[in-house]
Each structure stands twice: as C-alpha cells, then as structure tokens.
Amino acid sequence: MLQDIKSLTREELETQFAAWKQPKYRVAQLLEWLYVHRVTSWDAMMNLPKPLREKLGKDFLLQTLELVRKQGAPVLRSPAMRDGGGRDTTQKFLWRLHDHLLIESVLIPANPALYGDASDRHTLCVSTQVGCAYGCKFCASGLDGWKRNLTPDEIVEQVLAVERWNASSSSSSSSNPTEEPITKKRTTTRTNERLIDNLVIMGMGEPLANYDNLLKALRILNAPWGGGIGARKITISTSGLAPQIRKLADEPLQFRLAISLHGATDAVRNKIMPVNRKYPLKELVAACEEYQGQKGRMLTFEYILIAGVNDSIEQAKPLGALARRLFAKVNLIPYNRVEGLPWERPDEETQDKFLAALEKQKVIVTLRREKGHDIDAACGQLRLKTEKELNR
Numbered sequence: 199m200l201q202d203i204k205s206l207t208r209e210e211l212e213t214q215f216a217a218w219k220q221p222k223y224r225v226a227q228l229l230e231w232l233y234v235h236r237v238t239s240w241d242a243m244m245n246l247p248k249p250l251r252e253k254l255g256k257d258f259l260l261q262t263l264e265l266v267r268k269q270g271a272p273v274l275r276s277p278a279m280r281d282g283g284g285r286d287t288t289q290k291f292l293w294r295l296h297d298h299l300l301i302e303s304v305l306i307p308a309n310p311a312l313y314g315d316a317s318d319r320h321t322l323c324v325s326t327q328v329g330c331a332y333g334c335k336f337c338a339s340g341l342d343g344w345k346r347n348l349t350p351d352e353i354v355e356q357v358l359a360v361e362r363w364n365a366s367s368s369s370s371s372s373s374n375p376t377e378e379p380i381t382k383k384r385t386t387t388r389t390n391e392r393l394i395d396n397l398v399i400m401g402m403g404e405p406l407a408n409y410d411n412l413l414k415a416l417r418i419l420n421a422p423w424g425g426g427i428g429a430r431k432i433t434i435s436t437s438g439l440a441p442q443i444r445k446l447a448d449e450p451l452q453f454r455l456a457i458s459l460h461g462a463t464d465a466v467r468n469k470i471m472p473v474n475r476k477y478p479l480k481e482l483v484a485a486c487e488e489y490q491g492q493k494g495r496m497l498t499f500e501y502i503l504i505a506g507v508n509d510s511i512e513q514a515k516p517l518g519a520l521a522r523r524l525f526a527k528v529n530l531i532p533y534n535r536v537e538g539l540p541w542e543r544p545d546e547e548t549q550d551k552f553l554a555a556l557e558k559q560k561v562i563v564t565l566r567r568e569k570g571h572d573i574d575a576a577c578g579q580l581r582l583k584t585e586k587e588l589n590r
C-alpha cells in the first residue's frame with residue numbers, strides 16, 4: 199500500500215528526491231505546500247513541475263481527514279482573545295479516515311494553567327488509535343475495543359485539518375450552532391496562519407501503544423519545516439505503560455509527560471484501569487522517576503474524579519504524597535458521563551474538598567470544571583454517538 203507523503207520526514211523526502219534526481223530545493227517547496235499552505239491536492243503545488251507532481255501522485259498518497267461532525271461554539275478570533283482577554287469554547291471534531299473509521303480531535307482554547315505556561319493559546323488534543331485496547335472502565339474510547347493504530351500522517355493531519363477548518367471558518371461570517379453536522383469536505387485553503395501552538399496527545403487510544411508512529415508524527419509536527427510546535431508545548435499522556443515511558447526518556451526531544459493516573463493506590467487503579475495489573479504503581483513510579491532523571495521535567499497527573507470511586511479524602515492523601523515525590527502537577531477533571539456506563543461525577547462540594555485536601559499538602563493542582571462538559575466531552579463519546587446514529 200502507498201504511504202502518505204505526510205508520513206515522511208524531510209530527510210526521507212530528500213533521499214527520495216535525490217533518487218529521482220530532483221534538486222534539493224524542490225523538497226523545501228513541497229514542504230511549504232504541505233505545512234505552510236496546507237494544500238490538499240498535488241495540482242495546488244503550482245511551482246512544482248507537472249511531471250514531478252505526477253510522480254508524487256503515483257508513488258504517494260495525499261490524504262485528508264473528512265470532517266463528519268463538529269460540536270462546540272465558534273472560536274472567536276478577536277484581538278482581545280489574542281492577548282488572553284477573550285473567551286471561546288472547546289470544539290470537538292469527528293473525522294472520517296480513508297477506511298471510514300472515525301476518530302476525534304478536540305480544540306481547547308487558551309487556558310494558561312493547564313499544560314503549559316502563560317503563552318498557551320490553542321491546544322489540540324489528538325487521537326493516536328482508532329478505539330483502544332486498554333479498557334479503562336470509565337472511558338468511551340475503549341468501549342468498542344481497538345481497531346487499529348493511526349499512521350503518522352493521520353496524526354499530523356489532525357493538526358492541519360483543524361487549521362484548515364479555522365482558516366475557512368474565520369473567513370465565513372455565519373455563526374455556527376453548538377452542534378454542526380458537516381457533510382461535505384471543506385475546500386482547500388492557502389492561508390498560512392497557524393492556530394495551534396500546544397498539543398496534548400490524550401485523545402482516543404493509548405499513545406505509547408502506538409509509539410513509533412506517534413514519535414514520527416511528533417518529529418514532523420515539531421520540525422521547523424513541519425508543524426513548528428515546540429517539543430515543550432507537546433504533552434504525551436499515558437495510562438501507565440512503564441517500558442514505553444523509559445523508552446521516551448531516551449528520546450532527544452523534550453516532550454512533556456502526563457500520567458493518566460485516576461487512582462493513587464493499586465486497589466483503586468486495579469478497579470478502573472486494567473493496565474495497572476500489568477504495570478502496578480511501584481513500576482509506574484520507577485519509570486516516571488527515570489523519565490524525570492533524564493529529562494528533569496515536571497510531570498502532570500491527570501485525575502478524573504469519579505463519584506464514590508476515587509474522590510474520597512483517603513485517596514487525596516496518597517495522591518498528594520505521589521505528586522510531591524514525583525514533583526507532579528495534578529489536573530483534577532470531574533467525570534463527564536458516558537452513555538451506557540454507570541459512573542457519575544461527584545458534586546461540586548466533594549470536588550472542592552478534594553482540591554483543598556491536595557492544596558493543603560502543598561501540591562500544585564488545578565480543577566478543570568468548565569471545559570467541554572456539554573459536548574460529549576469524554577474522549578470517544580462523539581464517535582460512539584455518531585456510530586450508533588449511522589447504524590440506526
């Protein structure tokens with residue numbers, strides 16, 4: 199099967215072009231069409247000679263993601279927002295892949311306290327797999343099991359497709375409804391404005407279970423000739439694959455690491471996250487310490503608060519101890535209900551008590567209450583809902 203051109207690094211393209219006896223500057227021209235203008239057809243690459251475009255089209259794919267559905271309100275693009283004074287809302291995108299499988303990406307507006315520093319503007323949460331094999335009990339993504347890994351270009355393309363959407367929607371004056379099914383592909387845009395400056399790899403799938411494709415995609419998204427997103431602005435999340443955390447520690451790029459912890463004792467994690475039986479906390483903590491030893495970077499713990507499961511003060515104590523031991527920041531996320539699953543979000547009083555218990559232990563902690571609650575925000579939920587509708 200042919201490879202998509204966006205799965206190739208600059209070095210690989212240079213090797214290919216050298217074999218075709220093409221000058222090196224043609225690679226720079228191609229990369230500019232792909233990652234600056236974000237074109238979606240070979241014919242749009244007007245300064246490449248026609249025979250070269252035909253050769254590219256014969257030997258490589260140039261695939262895009264088809265926007266099936268979007269939920270959320272429009273991203274406001276006022277000057278006030280650019281300096282942090284405006285507000286906009288989370289946007290969830292449902293994409294159809296070339297084999298008709300569905301994946302999600304989520305665009306999260308400026309939120310300085312979340313994953314980075316005060317320069318955060320727009321964060322995109324991307325998927326790395328179709329479905330997930332890890333079966334966390336609270337998660338919509340794993341409900342139908344694992345279908346396949348995403349290829350590097352399918353990970354890269356989520357960023358490009360959202361930026362294309364942004365460019366075309368910002369040139370349209372219509373106000374979008376909160377739920378907007380979209381049936382036709384958006385037209386190609388040549389605007390080179392970048393929207394996304396932060397990435398969180400915590401959409402559908404366990405990112406580190408698709409390690410090689412993910413790392414290749416991130417090298418492309420990080421490269422100055424590609425996505426141009428700083429490695430320190432890219433957070434990779436894992437449910438706790440200890441060996442892959444160690445492998446990531448050896449990577450030269452300085453990615454941020456987030457652990458989807460959701461329980462601070464083996465008893466709680468075993469109950470809701472089967473991965474903990476393979477890599478219990480002792481092993482996970484040792485891998486995190488190794489990562490920190492190599493990288494010297496602060497970790498983040500993602501902690502979904504689930505009523506009656508992990509929201510008691512008894513859990514806040516070991517969570518605080520773990521956070522202090524690993525110099526980890528804690529993001530508390532009240533559970534978003536998933537249709538068909540029995541779990542509930544704790545009431546606000548319980549959430550506040552849990553937060554206060556961590557603050558008392560001098561842990562850096564945020565409670566992320568407002569974003570995405572009304573848009574099937576739990577990862578994988580929009581996909582499940584759409585698949586059910588399509589099957590009906």
Ligand code: SF4
Pocket residue numbers: 330331332333334337338339340401402403404437458577
């Ligand atoms: S929480 Fe992450 S690792 Fe667990 S089932 Fe969902 S997608 Fe997979």
